[in-house]
Amino acid sequence: MSFKQAYAEFGQLMAYMKPRARTYYAGMIGESLVSAALAILLSFVIQYLLNYAVHRDPSELQRAVYLVCGTVGVLSILSPICNYLFLKCIKITMGEIRTELFGHIARIDYRSAESRHSGDLLSRITNDVQSIEMTYAEHIKSIVSQILLFIGSSVVVFIVDWRFALVLLALGGFSVLLNTRFSAPLRRVSDELQAQMGVLTERIGDLIAGLQVIKLFGLQQRAGRLSHDAIAAVSRSGIRQGHQAGLLEAGNFLIQFLSLGGVLLIGLLMVSSGQLELGVLGQIVQLQSGIAVMFLSLGTSVAMMQNSYAGLTRIREVLAVPVESERHALQAVPSPEEKTAVRPDAALQLTDVTFGYDANRPVLKELSLSLAEGTVTALVGPSGGGKSTVVKLLLGFYPPDSGTVWLGGRPAGSCTLQEIREQMAYVPQEATLFQGTIADNIRFGSPDASDSEVEAAARAAYAHGFITELPQGYDTPVGERGANLSGGQRQRIAIARALLKNSPILLLDEATSALDAESEHEVQQALQVLMKGRTTLVVAHRLSTIENADRICVIAGGRVQEEGTHEELLAMEGQYADLYHLQFRKKPPELAVS
Numbered sequence: 001m002s003f004k005q006a007y008a009e010f011g012q013l014m015a016y017m018k019p020r021a022r023t024y025y026a027g028m029i030g031e032s033l034v035s036a037a038l039a040i041l042l043s044f045v046i047q048y049l050l051n052y053a054v055h056r057d058p059s060e061l062q063r064a065v066y067l068v069c070g071t072v073g074v075l076s077i078l079s080p081i082c083n084y085l086f087l088k089c090i091k092i093t094m095g096e097i098r099t100e101l102f103g104h105i106a107r108i109d110y111r112s113a114e115s116r117h118s119g120d121l122l123s124r125i126t127n128d129v130q131s132i133e134m135t136y137a138e139h140i141k142s143i144v145s146q147i148l149l150f151i152g153s154s155v156v157v158f159i160v161d162w163r164f165a166l167v168l169l170a171l172g173g174f175s176v177l178l179n180t181r182f183s184a185p186l187r188r189v190s191d192e193l194q195a196q197m198g199v200l201t202e203r204i205g206d207l208i209a210g211l212q213v214i215k216l217f218g219l220q221q222r223a224g225r226l227s228h229d230a231i232a233a234v235s236r237s238g239i240r241q242g243h244q245a246g247l248l249e250a251g252n253f254l255i256q257f258l259s260l261g262g263v264l265l266i267g268l269l270m271v272s273s274g275q276l277e278l279g280v281l282g283q284i285v286q287l288q289s290g291i292a293v294m295f296l297s298l299g300t301s302v303a304m305m306q307n308s309y310a311g312l313t314r315i316r317e318v319l320a321v322p323v324e325s326e327r328h329a330l331q332a333v334p335s336p337e338e339k340t341a342v343r344p345d346a347a348l349q350l351t352d353v354t355f356g357y358d359a360n361r362p363v364l365k366e367l368s369l370s371l372a373e374g375t376v377t378a379l380v381g382p383s384g385g386g387k388s389t390v391v392k393l394l395l396g397f398y399p400p401d402s403g404t405v406w407l408g409g410r411p412a413g414s415c416t417l418q419e420i421r422e423q424m425a426y427v428p429q430e431a432t433l434f435q436g437t438i439a440d441n442i443r444f445g446s447p448d449a450s451d452s453e454v455e456a457a458a459r460a461a462y463a464h465g466f467i468t469e470l471p472q473g474y475d476t477p478v479g480e481r482g483a484n485l486s487g488g489q490r491q492r493i494a495i496a497r498a499l500l501k502n503s504p505i506l507l508l509d510e511a512t513s514a515l516d517a518e519s520e521h522e523v524q525q526a527l528q529v530l531m532k533g534r535t536t537l538v539v540a541h542r543l544s545t546i547e548n549a550d551r552i553c554v555i556a557g558g559r560v561q562e563e564g565t566h567e568e569l570l571a572m573e574g575q576y577a578d579l580y581h582l583q584f585r586k587k588p589p590e591l592a593v594s
């Protein structure tokens, strides 16, 4: 890496510290001065004590004692203050970096979110952010304190015997060359290692999320094999990094050894021939480590900062992922035919919508669909036909490639995403619960809702009963992603949340397929309450649950193939009738949509 590039990357790293740069540098330089001063003053103490040992002059002993007491007194006041300022700046800055990352990830557009593995994002938020903290807290401070120690030691050695100073500086020069030689390979291996840590975190995420399936199907060995490659890659890069760092360290130690051995040998010869005081030699020996260590630790710190630069690059990649714009990304102006097709009673409508996740493979093909206000519409059809994709478009997660989504007769492209989403409540197949209590999770539907409103929503969602049976009631923590609750309980909390949101349009991804009969009954009852008076779109996987819907649309191959009521569609003897006969299973009438 060129000096210019390193300087630019350092600048980017320090840009986060800019608002409090003065305090950070003051704290860090203060801390560094303290440790450099300690080492240099110690060299004087050694000189005075050795002089006392040789000449038995009590004033030398006295000077050593005064110096020790003065140093301890001043440093014990300065050090905690500087350390506090320094650490405070780091913690605030790290908090800001994490907040920026979290905020950005929460806003990234859905297409980018779906195309990334959550483990990769997790690794960037944890490993890469951590690598930046190491530079703020360790590497920069180490460089500055070693430079200060180096300057102080060099000046003192130069004053007491300039010949030693020249020899030590020459050896230091070698050390610089050695460290520069290792900088580029270390950066390469750091980049690799950080990326591989990301892959490993992805594998671990998959493993934890799929633990039940892995155990159930006895896939432990297979899962182990899948993670094996990622673990092996991390180990290989880690070993390569260790190898490079080890070679660098060995070279630096050799130089340090030569420097210490040389000073001692020449110094002792000079002492024995009367050219040098023993006390001065003791002082030079103490200070030579300050000079040699500077090169050693400067090299190591510069090399380790490559890790942070690699981490920063990965964090900046996340920050460069586009966020959802406030406006719905749909810009196309509806055609005159589409405008005339808009039904005045439609709460939601799609006219000639074509959409593909991949531009060359349309999933929805000129699909038209309208949801009359206050009615229940069900989407059914074969797996992969495009039902969930319709929901994603309605929620504004993706804009159509062509055609128009209409919201109450208004093109969704002219609405903000907030306007679109305020109109809709969505209950997905798997209820998403967040860390916090049951009450917190219901309150996501309306953050300002009072406790009694939360309870009313829970009662309407048939959730109040089981909540009050829990020892902590509404204050029960739901555990990671609702792990402390059953599937049906999670669903009813999600329904209570949707009730509290009180939006006029309801999108349901058939939420009961994974539940046992009793839970399904309760969730269905809760859904009946939720659907009352709302325009509802149900993505149904089991036809028995939507027999009484006002309209049923069969979606296959990205198009509405058939539509009508249950009886009309059966009479058609088309795809719906085939699907129905295939799945035929009578449900108790009270469970079905009424």
Ligand SMILES: Nc1ncnc2c1ncn2[C@@H]1O[C@H](COP(=O)(O)OP(=O)(O)OP(=O)(O)O)[C@@H](O)[C@H]1O
Residues within 6 Å of the ligand: 114, 357, 358, 363, 381, 382, 383, 384, 385, 386, 387, 388, 389, 390
């Ligand atoms: N994020 C995505 N990226 C790329 N392709 C996708 C994505 N999501 C869905 N698809 C593809 O789009 C097509 C329609 O998927 P969709 O989930 O809408 O079907 P569906 O009718 O809801 O299926 P199911 O009943 O199984 O849930 C499928 O071929 C699917 O592979």
